[in-house]
Amino acid sequence: PLTQTNVFSDTMETVVLNPSWGMPESILVNEYLPKLRSNPGYFDKIGYKVVNASGKVVPSRSINWSSVGSGSGIGVQQPPGESNALGKVKFLFPNKHSIYMHDTPNRHLFAESKRNFSHGCVRVENPVEFASVLLKLEQTAIDADIETGESKSIKISTPTKVHLTYFTAWPDKTGKVQYYSDAYGRDATLREARATVAKVLGLRADAQISQKSQ
Numbered sequence: 137p138l139t140q141t142n143v144f145s146d147t148m149e150t151v152v153l154n155p156s157w158g159m160p161e162s163i164l165v166n167e168y169l170p171k172l173r174s175n176p177g178y179f180d181k182i183g184y185k186v187v188n189a190s191g192k193v194v195p196s197r198s199i200n201w202s203s204v205g206s207g208s209g210i211g212v213q214q215p216p217g218e219s220n221a222l223g224k225v226k227f228l229f230p231n232k233h234s235i236y237m238h239d240t241p242n243r244h245l246f247a248e249s250k251r252n253f254s255h256g257c258v259r260v261e262n263p264v265e266f267a268s269v270l271l272k273l274e275q276t277a278i279d280a281d282i283e284t285g286e287s288k289s290i291k292i293s294t295p296t297k298v299h300l301t302y303f304t305a306w307p308d309k310t311g312k313v314q315y316y317s318d319a320y321g322r323d324a325t326l327r328e329a330r331a332t333v334a335k336v337l338g339l340r341a342d343a344q345i346s347q348k349s350q
Contacts, residue, residue: 139255140320141300146229148296151267153281153288154216155226155238159184163255164212165205172201179212187211216287224282225263227270229298237298239263252319258300270296 139162159168172178179186179196186196189209204210214220223239233256240259245251251259260266264282268275270292281288304318318324331341339345 137252137319137321141254141256141258141302142231142233142235143300143302144231144233144235145297145299146231148227148229148270148292148298150228151271151290151292152226152228153267153278153290154224154285155220155222155287156216157214157221159212159214160234160255161206161208164210168212169201169204172196172199172204176201183215183217185213185215187213216285223263225260225267225278227260227263227266235300237266250317250319270294 168178175181176199177195177197181196184196186194186199187210188194188199199210219241221241223241225239227237229236235256235258237258237260242253243261245253245259246261264275264278267273267278271278271290272293302320302322304316304323305313306316308314330345333345334341334343337343337345
């Protein structure tokens with residue numbers, strides 16, 4: 137809930153097999169710095185690549201992590217592999233939010249009833265099947281490319297729209313509306329906005345407000 141997924145629409149462009157993961161600065165600063173300040177060589181130990189502000193790859197232990205904070209210019213990258221945070225496949229639809237879809241090594245999370253665990257990106261339960269549909273390739277061909285261990289980017293030939301939405305009520309297959317938890321607290325924000333508009337219009341706070349098409 138503290139790292140919400142944005143609501144927007146875009147177009148899927150690229151599938152990346154065996155992706156590397158560039159750690160966002162927010163994760164470096166908020167989640168890793170305490171560990172690095174007590175163990176500067178931590179990234180060396182777990183196989184992450186550290187790039188200094190000059191763009192040079194350097195050992196993790198050579199960085200004075202006590203002086204690192206927001207805007208430091210330090211970059212951290214996790215190379216492709218079984219434990220990579222993005223799993224074996226990444227799906228890109230470039231946008232200003234830096235949100236994308238990806239596989240995950242933490243597959244047990246798909247069994248959870250509440251699955252808002254990410255830092256904003258969207259995990260895909262069946263990534264190879266999804267890639268097969270997008271690229272119009274057999275899954276065996278995609279598996280073969282993944283087995284090489286080499287990173288590979290493949291452009292999607294057919295434009296495919298992506299719509300990331302947020303609903304707390306949605307009809308099931310029978311048409312009955314099902315209600316879900318408001319993980320981001322957006323319903324309350326919407327109610328407050330509607331009440332403000334109603335007040336400006338001189339209506340009751342719970343008045344139904346709609347906009348007529350011209």
